[in-house]
Amino acid sequence: MPRFMGFVRMEENIGTPPQSLFEAMDAHIGERAADGRFVDGGGLYGTEDAVNFVVRGGEVSRVDGPYAEAKEIVGGWSIMEYATVEDAVADMQVFAELHATHWPEVTVVSTLRQISTGPEAPGD
Incomplete structure (x- = not known):
């Protein structure tokens, strides 16, 4: 099953996000963890x-x-993990909508990218 990475910028x-967003995210992630769609994730400091x-000109x-x-x-x-790219995109929209509903005063960019497992093209 294709894997995807989601991240929030x-x-x-x-x-601090409002408590209602934490609660909505707990429910959202809990449902996806229970059915196997959510593999791992977390917030960053x-x-x-x-x-x-930084690698530049052969120097680090x-x-x-x-x-x-x-x-x-x-x-x-x-x-x-999702069965299709379309399923992943639809669920990432739900995730973004949680932020719009519970923390509308900030700008958040939710990004979804398929994880490569080799030389195949995305969506394979």
């Missing part, structure tokens, strides 16, 4: 302790956070 330091390794350099120039950060991630 948002501005850093926008405050801010960039204050993040470390990037380390850059420690926080990153003042960052407009958005990845705030959470998930690994999910």
Whole structure:
């Protein structure tokens, strides 16, 4: 069954999500974990302790956070399994709608990407 990675991008330091979003997400994830669609996932801390390794011109350099120039950060991630790409897209829309309903004052970008298992094309 195809696997997908979902992640949420948002501005850093926008405050704590409302309790109603936590509760809605618990129910949403719980249903998907029970039927096997949700494999793993979680929230991420801010960039204050993040470390990037930049490869440029054959050289590796380390850059420690926080990153003042960052407009958005990845705030959470998930690994999910769906029978079809269409099922994955439809469920990611439900996930995005939870944020729109419970935290409408922030801008959140929910992204869905299929996980590659080799040289095949997406959707195979």
